Amino acid sequence: MSLRVGILMGGASEEKKVSIATGKAVIKACAENGYTTTEFVFETNYKKYLKELKKQNIIFNALHGGIGENGKIQAWLDENDIKYTGSGAIASSLCMDKAKSKKIAKRNGIKTPDWQLIERLDQDVKITLPFVVKPNDQGSTVGLSIVKNDQSVQPAIDLAFQHGNKVIIEKFISGRELTIPIINEDAYPIVEINPKNNFYDYECKYTPGMSEYVCPADLEQNLIEKIETNTMKLFQKFDCSVYARADYILDKLGVPYFLEMNTLPGMTSTSLVPKSAYARGQSFQKLIRYIIELSI
Numbered sequence: 001m002s003l004r005v006g007i008l009m010g011g012a013s014e015e016k017k018v019s020i021a022t023g024k025a026v027i028k029a030c031a032e033n034g035y036t037t038t039e040f041v042f043e044t045n046y047k048k049y050l051k052e053l054k055k056q057n058i059i060f061n062a063l064h065g066g067i068g069e070n071g072k073i074q075a076w077l078d079e080n081d082i083k084y085t086g087s088g089a090i091a092s093s094l095c096m097d098k099a100k101s102k103k104i105a106k107r108n109g110i111k112t113p114d115w116q117l118i119e120r121l122d123q124d125v126k127i128t129l130p131f132v133v134k135p136n137d138q139g140s141t142v143g144l145s146i147v148k149n150d151q152s153v154q155p156a157i158d159l160a161f162q163h164g165n166k167v168i169i170e171k172f173i174s175g176r177e178l179t180i181p182i183i184n185e186d187a188y189p190i191v192e193i194n195p196k197n198n199f200y201d202y203e204c205k206y207t208p209g210m211s212e213y214v215c216p217a218d219l220e221q222n223l224i225e226k227i228e229t230n231t232m233k234l235f236q237k238f239d240c241s242v243y244a245r246a247d248y249i250l251d252k253l254g255v256p257y258f259l260e261m262n263t264l265p266g267m268t269s270t271s272l273v274p275k276s277a278y279a280r281g282q283s284f285q286k287l288i289r290y291i292i293e294l295s296i
Contacts, residue, residue, distance in 0.1 A: 003034075003058070004056045005035045005036070005059075006037070006052070007026055008023075009023030010023075011064075011067060011068050012044050013067070013069075014143075015066070019064045021268040022062040022266055029288035030060070030288060033292075038052065059082060060288075061085050065142070069092055071089035071096070086244075086295065087244065088241060090239055091238050091240045094238050098134075098137070099136055099168055101260060102258070108234070112258045113172075114127060116168070117136060117167075121161060125153060127169045132171075133167060133170075136166040138164055175251040175252060178256065179193065181243060181245045182232060183242070183287075184242065184290075189276045190217040194214070211270075223256070230256070234258065234261055244263050244265070245262045246262075
């Protein structure tokens with residue numbers, strides 16, 4: 001009897017489109033692996049699928065952002081004794097909160113850009129320009145601005161507050177954009193991202209041809225080891241499980257700064273984890289099978 005895999009996708013977050021793209025890619029890989037798949041697409045009411053979800057051997061969580069990534073879905077699945085891929089509720093909630101995860105990184109001696117959490121529109125900004133303004137609990141660069149002058153500060157904060165209740169202002173560090181997946185507590189090859197726009201924005205992430213990727217990234221061995229060690233430490237400190245992806249910026253002096261940990265990284269044709277796995281000789285089909293097997 002083949003494995004029954006339910007694919008949970010959609011949701012009401014700003015990343016719904018990306019979630020559906022991930023879900024479709026995962027369904028195809030599951031079919032190639034000989035699994036029986038059931039698609040669960042929802043806007044807000046995922047609970048209506050409870051009976052059907054319980055019939056699956058495992059749920060592949062293909063949601064991005066919102067309740068699918070902040071621990072709410074995970075907690076509900078746990079309550080109902082339903083197995084699912086990826087990290088649990090506590091790790092998901094923590095990694096979605098950029099300020100909290102940065103605090104843990106700093107406490108553990110891992111460099112991260114200076115930041116300030118803004119909870120009111122009229123709060124004074126203490127970080128010096130230039131800086132990055134973004135919602136504290138969103139992904140895919142939703143509501144993100146790079147601010148270089150005083151006139152742009154308030155519009156950037158207003159925009160970020162349209163996408164979340166708290167806003168993080170983070171010192172802008174010019175440098176190389178790097179990302180590294182951890183799968184089964186094993187560091188995968190680092191990917192360097194060279195976006196066509198000024199930074200790795202939504203368009204560059206999800207439009208084929210809008211970014212160039214180098215994997216493995218051209219870095220000195222001691223730097224690779226430092227990034228791997230830092231990421232592994234954070235993966236454990238955050239209590240992540242199965243897989244996640246950490247983002248870094250490498251400054252002009254060759255110092256890596258941790259930005260955030262993604263507990264549900266994208267799994268589309270342009271996504272970064274599949275690119276890294278491919279550099280290890282792991283096809284997308286094998287990667288999905290590996291994640292499902294680890295989660296079971």
